[in-house]
Amino acid sequence: MSQSFDIAVIGATGTVGETLVQILEERDFPVANLHLLASSESAGHSVPFRGKNVRVREVDEFDFGKVQLVFFAAGPAVTISFAPRATAAGCTVIDLSGALPVPHVVPEANPEVLASLGKPVQVGSPSAAATALAVVLAPLKGLDILRVNLTACLAVSSQGREAVTELARQTAELLNVRPLEPRFFDRQMAFNLLAQVGKPDALGHVALEKRLVSELRELLAAPLLKISVTCIQAPVFFGDSYSVSLQTAAEVDLAAVNAALETAAGIELVEAGDYPTAVGDAVGQDVVYVGRVRGGVDDPCELNLWLTVDNVRKGAALNAVQLAELLIKDLL
């Protein structure tokens, strides 16, 4: 017997929402009726699904009683407004916005959490950086990691479509020796690196960095793990890159690390001497790429890694669909 589900995707016109719909189709997710929703500005567009164009409707007017499963792929404000209505209607809610105070799950890291959730289920799909790091660090738990030092180089697509357009426009202006007029970013993004993604609090931390620390500790079930993080904006359209340096309690056995990464789910380990890049490897793929696996220059309790991931796909939309696949197993 096969069962299928009525599903709503909120934020269906965004980069993540559109990719999510595409992944539902690619993975043959058992969708009966698909409802695509967005705020009033974006409603009226269409998104392709199974050979048809599905019209995007206003979320304000939606009756959540029509669906069993809702993906929140819009901004935090939309999630906060509408998630209570979805839950009141008995829907399973998967939040990609980080807005809800719910458990976060990455199937490769802490799938056991799903079984402990009350009904109706509310579960969070973490930020791209936390997702990718959890996929890679979960199989390395035997290392006894004391500290994670991370510089996350984010693609502009992590800020949505407008940011992608702005990088292209700025680049073309500079190559054509026209005066640069930043619009979406507050300064030159093309051929430059911006050290701050979002507005910092009084202590200098931005929300994304704090979210990453809290999500990664949760995903690894390591509430005391020390995590130092700087998120920067790179002039890259799609695909995040993470420079990771771990400190461990004992000497790192590199052969064991390589073996663990080689066999773990959701990871593609690049051969020693080579390294993955966002554009050349990760974009469009369903795995986190790992390369430059090496110890410290002279510290045996150090492990360095370079990760690249499709921030929209594996870092967001795919993880949410993977969560849905696990959740519906109970229902099928």
Next chain:
Amino acid sequence: MSQSFDIAVIGATGTVGETLVQILEERDFPVANLHLLASSESAGHSVPFRGKNVRVREVDEFDFGKVQLVFFAAGPAVTISFAPRATAAGCTVIDLSGALPVPHVVPEANPEVLASLGKPVQVGSPSAAATALAVVLAPLKGLDILRVNLTACLAVSSQGREAVTELARQTAELLNVRPLEPRFFDRQMAFNLLAQVGKPDALGHVALEKRLVSELRELLAAPLLKISVTCIQAPVFFGDSYSVSLQTAAEVDLAAVNAALETAAGIELVEAGDYPTAVGDAVGQDVVYVGRVRGGVDDPCELNLWLTVDNVRKGAALNAVQLAELLIKDLL
């Protein structure tokens, strides 16, 4: 009484060599005769100095007896071949290539080393990253730094003029939807980040990373300092950016850190909440820019910094000229 010096610049046609000549002029360095030298491929070009075009000659045929001071701003092989001849002729040698096993000095960090050098002097001007980090960390010595975690995002100009041309060419091809043909880099550099700058050794470390660790320990007179470093290549023409996370033995006093950085030589501290960028701030400037000065998200023994520096100017050519200015004080 004023005295002036006969000077040779080896590698005068490179990005660093040309900037070095420009800085000698800008700072009114007491130059009597300037000899510009390069390998046979580059000889024959001219470089402007004090309103004249100075012809670049072949280093092979140069008589080092004609000069008192030599800057080696070419590659390591050229330095290794010709530095012994310069020293044999009694010249003061300033090596920017990293090839000579000589003491390295950054005037803002360890100027006292100059007084201890034997004659004829041989001194090294370190890599851009070590120079910038030494400028910023020297005034923070009171912190009792246990470990430096660094992701260095290098501009393509750190690999010379060909790399700059290649980034522009690749970018134009992509914007014009033409097929990409990497030449200088082995893959797409435009809108991408490359995790490895140079060929790694059997343990996965590249020469630049090992050089940085050794130079920074030397400059800070901290031979046991733990340093974790990843050098990546960013699609930025000029200006390096460094994401730095320090671990300290005691709680970090952020007010004291800000005060120390505010008053230190060679540093421009950007106001809290803002941050510097390579393109907008550092390029063309004689200081290292520092921003995003903040503690850990919840670790009081952590200090995070974002640095940007003109890798060709402050990171290389200017430091070498500053060394020369200190060295000639003895002779004037």
